[in-house]
Amino acid sequence: MTARTLLVTSLVAVALLAAGCPLGPFSGGHLGGDVQPAPVSDWSFVNDSETCQLETNPDDPHSVNVWCAGHGENVYVPSSMILGPTVPTERQWIQNVQANPAVRLRVEGRVYELEAVRVTDDGEYATVLAVLERKYDADPADREPDREIWLYRMQAR
Numbered sequence: 001m002t003a004r005t006l007l008v009t010s011l012v013a014v015a016l017l018a019a020g021c022p023l024g025p026f027s028g029g030h031l032g033g034d035v036q037p038a039p040v041s042d043w044s045f046v047n048d049s050e051t052c053q054l055e056t057n058p059d060d061p062h063s064v065n066v067w068c069a070g071h072g073e074n075v076y077v078p079s080s081m082i083l084g085p086t087v088p089t090e091r092q093w094i095q096n097v098q099a100n101p102a103v104r105l106r107v108e109g110r111v112y113e114l115e116a117v118r119v120t121d122d123g124e125y126a127t128v129l130a131v132l133e134r135k136y137d138a139d140p141a142d143r144e145p146d147r148e149i150w151l152y153r154m155q156a157r
Contacts, residue, residue, distance in 0.1 A: 022053055022063045022064050022065045027062055027063060027064050027092065027093075028053075028062075028063040028064075029055075029061045029062065029063060030055065030061040030063070031053055031055045031061070031063050031104055031106045031111055032111075033106050033109045033110055033111040034109060034110050034111065035111045035112075035113065036110050036111065036112050038112065038113065038114070038156040038157070039073075039155075039156040040073075040075075040112065040156075041073055042070070042072070042073065043070030043071070043072070043073065043074060043075040044070045045070065045107070046068050046069060046070035046075050046107055047069060047070050047135060049068070049107055049108055051065045051066060051067060051068070052065075052066055052067075052068035052075075052077070052105055052106060052107050053065055053066070053105070053106040054066045054068075054077060054093060054103055054104075054105055054106075055103060055104040055105075055106070056092075056093045056096035056097055056100070056103050056116075057096040057099075057100065058100065058102050062092060062093060062096055063106075064092075064093050066078075066093075067081065067132060067135075067136055068105070068107070069128070069131050069132045069135050071127070071128055071131050074153050074154070074155065075105065075112075075114075075153075075154045076119070076128045076131070076132065076151055076152065076153055076154065077105075077116070077151070077152045077154060078129075078132055078149050078150070078151050078152075079091060079094055079148075079149055079150040079151075079152075080147070080149065081132065081133075081136065081138050081143065081147070081149055082138060082142075082143065082147075086144055086146050086147040086148060087148055088148055088149070088150040094150065097116045097152065101115045101116045101117065102114075102115060102157065103115065103116045103154065105154055112154070113157060114154040114155060114156060114157060115154070115155055115156070115157045116152040116153075116154055117152060117153045117154075117155055118150055118151070118152055118153075119150075119151040119152065119153055124153075125151055128151050128153075129149065129151065132151075
């Protein structure tokens with residue numbers, strides 16, 4: 001990589017971080033975009049996006065890139081299925097949601113003001129986990145045996 005390419009890449013990264021957007025594994029702040037009306041009756045369009053951006057902690061916004069899947073009238077976000085801490089509560093965004101479930105989800109530049117509700121129903125959990133595994137080609141056999149996955153249903157406030 002040339003010095004010029006490195007400089008341009010660094011400037012772009014700094015500009016994105018300064019804009020508050022999460023960049024890869026680095027968290028950001030407030031998510032910009034066109035705020036959409038709620039509720040959404042069909043979230044299937046989310047399945048065309050590789051990732052979504054999730055903003056937590058409205059008083060001091062913290063945003064991250066997350067996997068997401070639409071299933072019927074709901075959109076879901078997992079805590080982590082393959083990388084990072086195996087215990088969900090070791091993630092800052094999970095800690096933020098536990099303190100305040102008000103979140104914003106950005107999909108393709110559109111922002112949805114939602115509430116994160118942890119999925120506790122076994123049937124819903126199994127169905128949604130299978131949807132996410134298919135979307136991301138995530139084989140459960142490849143996952144660490146001690147990885148705990150929490151699923152959140154993002155619903156209208």
